[in-house]
Amino acid sequence: MDDKFKTDSDGIKQSVREYYGKELQGNKDLKTNACCCSGKVGDEVKAAMALIDDEILDRFYGCGSPIPPLLDGMTVLDLGCGTGRDVYIVSKLVGESGHVIGVDMTPEQLSVAERHKDGQMKRFGYKVPNVEFLQGYIEDLGSLGIEDGSVDIVISNCVINLSPDKEKVFSEISRVLKKGGELYFSDVFADRRVPESVYRDPVIHGECLGGAMYVEDFRRLMAKVGFADFRYASISPVTIDNKDILSLVGGTSFTSRTVRAFKVDGLEDACEDYGQSVAYLGNIPGHPDYFDLDDHHRFCRGMWKKVCGNTAAMISGSRFKDSFAIRGDRSTHYGKFEDCGDDELNICGPGCCCN
Known part of the structure; x- marks a missing residue:
């Protein structure tokens, strides 16, 4: 700077x-x-x-x-x-x-x-x-x-x-x-x-x-x-x-x-793919149907979403861990995660009120 x-x-x-x-x-x-x-x-x-x-x-x-x-x-x-x-x-x-x-x-x-x-x-x-x-x-x-x-x-x-x-x-x-x-x-x-x-x-x-x-x-x-x-x-x-x-x-x-x-361990300077996915449990007060982690990660209740290693670490390593189910670990690396940034926040699939 x-x-x-x-x-x-x-x-x-x-x-x-x-x-x-x-x-x-x-x-x-x-x-x-x-x-x-x-x-x-x-x-x-x-x-x-x-x-x-x-x-x-x-x-x-x-x-x-x-x-x-x-x-x-x-x-x-x-x-x-x-x-x-x-x-x-x-x-x-x-x-x-x-x-x-x-x-x-x-x-x-x-x-x-x-x-x-x-x-x-x-x-x-x-x-x-x-x-x-x-x-x-x-x-x-x-x-x-x-x-x-x-x-x-x-x-x-x-x-x-x-x-x-x-x-x-x-x-x-x-x-x-x-x-x-x-x-x-x-x-x-x-x-x-x-x-x-x-x-x-x-x-x-x-x-x-x-x-x-x-x-x-x-x-x-x-x-x-x-x-x-x-x-x-x-x-x-x-x-x-x-x-x-x-x-x-x-x-x-x-x-x-x-x-x-x-402030969590395991964050990298790029989105990497470890085959992990998460599902929001719907238990954060004021967020019964979905939770926005950021401006391109919306998680709807009960819907599994594939995530990069950083997103999985942010959720599993913070106070939000009890509000999500998490699949997978970092035992296998599949290369660069290609999906980050592509989500549309107003789309969560049938039956989920996300507007």
Whole structure:
């Protein structure tokens, strides 16, 4: 990754802190839709969101809904939690026995999150809070006391793009995740390396465009820090209505993407065929008929589907293992797996409601 993305780290952090702490007083102050929430939201998330205080919602800046299923009892870490919208949604979904940690560097944002803690716990019916908020940097989670292998799931919503050192961020994520843990985050990506003049502009950077990751650099970085394979759960275009900002970014196109990656053994840098197949059991709450692992893997209840070795490893090595039946192992290799990427998510066969 270009060295320009690692220079003047303190200045970039200070600029972002001021933009989100002082410049923006609510999501209506945003100048683009890059940091505006998009994406499909499940019924569980909708129900939890209905219990969140309006002040928290009004000061939310996100570009997706990076809240995966099967969270009951989990320890979840939210990087760049802001006023705590996603922390409190997840707080409801992990239950009173779960735990949610929100990390942010902006004191004005965290003060809102902390102010509503007792009220949100009361709304959820919890006797003891299951959330904590820590002020610090997502590049240095160790200084906040977050230990190796202590987190089941890491989420983040349109924040990693703001970091001046993304390699440190993803290295820290890999460090704190438990074996079998999941990274599930939404962020803004670019179709080319963003020019330095755009990267340096404090408004464009604060609007989540200047630090947007070039998709190929992101792929290389994930492999470098230990995520040999990752999946896009969704991809949607980012439109820019502000003419001044549009003229500055030039021909760069941006997308909002939700990414899923697992810290599991056996992942390879290509899809390989070991003759394995899986069938979804239909027992993930909110997903009775089918489950989408990513944007080209839909598994319908009771239907066997041939999968590559990486997909089988992601399922069998994570918390999703009890939701699937799995056939085959890696004792025999049949060459490159040719079917990945060919699925149509709206097709699951007769008798399966997948629309």
